[in-house]
Amino acid sequence: MKKFTAGQALSYLVMTAAAVLVLYPVVYSFFMSVMTQSEASAYPPSLFPHALHLANMKEVFRMVPIASFIGNTFFVSAVVMIGQLVTASCAAYAFANMEFKGKGLMFSLFAATMMVPWEVTMIPNYLTVRSLNWLDTYQGLTIPFLATAFGTFMLRQFFLQLPKELFEAAKMDGCGHVRYFLFHMLPLSRPALGTLAVYSFLNMYNSYLWPLLVTNSKPMRTIQIGISMLEFQESTSWNLVFAGITLAILPSLLLLVFGLKQLVRGMAAGALKG
């Protein structure tokens, strides 16, 4: 049995202070979201809300189509997540389990894409999407992001860890690549797939610049753009702005609660073990 020492007590103290500091901006927005307008813009600012003014939430829904912002974001993130899982797991399987001509070249091609910052391709991609008439559409928001080199690597590393004998045995039983991939590899790789799913969902959920470029109309906006527009529109009613932020944060908080274990377990393993 380990004993609770003074050093540990100190470290708990430091950690609690750090946690309060890190959490403060989020707690602050929750507090602001339930204040009345006069309380939110009063000086000196109140550290805690004096009353629970939940009408703000209703007011935000009335003011901007925040439900459709959130709906759009969820839809777009889910599409990108599923797309990335499909494309990355297929490509990762080919790299991990198949022999083919040009494998080395293909692999370095994938590696090269990780070197290219997305912003470098932003202008031509914008022009492409515009010429396809995909501005303000779900295709424009999602299709450029359906493939991921990072995810492919992560899954490849995981696939390589699975015992080779498994495939040999399946092959003996007359199981081809497609069946082995679908019915053996994928179910065995749920932890890695889960990590990639959480990661790609969060990435898309939080993306800002691309949705800013390709959406113009209110019904197509994602929550991130919606939030910053809210701020530009209603600079005086900060309580409403924060009510909107709270509504935007809550879904991703839930995602963190359920996905934290996946992330902590899988991130470094996938990115590093070569």
Added chain:
Amino acid sequence: MSELDKRLSLPVERTSASVRSALPLRAASLKRSRLKENALAYAFLAPSLLLFAVFLFYPLVKSVYLSLHSTDPAGRIAGFTGFDNYSDLFTSGLFVSGIKTTALFALLTVPAGILLALILAVLTHNMLRGKRLFQFAFSLPMVISVGSASVIWKFLFHPTLGMLNYLLEQAGMAPVGWLIDPHWALLSISIMTVWMNLGFNYILLSSGMQGIPDEIYESARIDGAGPLRVFYRITMPLLSPTLFFVLVVSTIGAFQSFGQINILTQGGPMNSTSVFVYSIYQESFINFRFGTGSAQAILLFLVIMLLTLIQFKWVERKVHYQ
């Protein structure tokens, strides 16, 4: 990509037919299965390759092409200009000062962000109780998007109503013009960015710490190593691959920052926060000069590649791979 598929699948038919008559049946079927595996492998790669071709390789080439031309506001090519776009960038002081701003921003955010995350990850790793709770708290900024985070901090930074200035005043200090003072703006954005990136760095480092076997710690403890010694002799070397990865990723990330700058300062005051990607955005999508915008984007690519190569060449030497 469809071309690649065709090129691959056509010989499949031909050779398998001719081979079948010439060689014994077994060798022929072996060869056929190998060709089939080739075709299948490319079918597995096809979706990714197609998407990369359209949205990554083609745009990359086109960026180079655009950067050598001038365009009209609709994005059509107006004429060939050679390297004028590039030389214009370097003669305008704005771009050069933008590079300096970006470098300073990276220096302000990357080391601080990694150090903080490292300390927190090590301390939570040694915890006996409440570990999950602290993990949740320190990972939290990761799920706060740049849009929400920026608006939250905009109000925290507010010159008269913001909490930060209120606390400064309570501590008896003069208020600071966080986002409106050219001397402070970049630092303010850096503070906010460190906070925003903490979650991601923390998760990566915690994940790396979990990969270090407990037995190593146990035997070090039995040998009488104190906590600091354990940290320097065991945690640091074994964590160095993760640390290196975090360093590379956050340096790239610092050079790609955009959202917080667009929302908090829009490059101001007096261009003191006009970082690389912000000026690409401004040039291309506000001034509609896609040519110079592309030239900047290509330079960004080169800078990031150079930095990454330097890191692999110089820093990775110190990394200990098991």
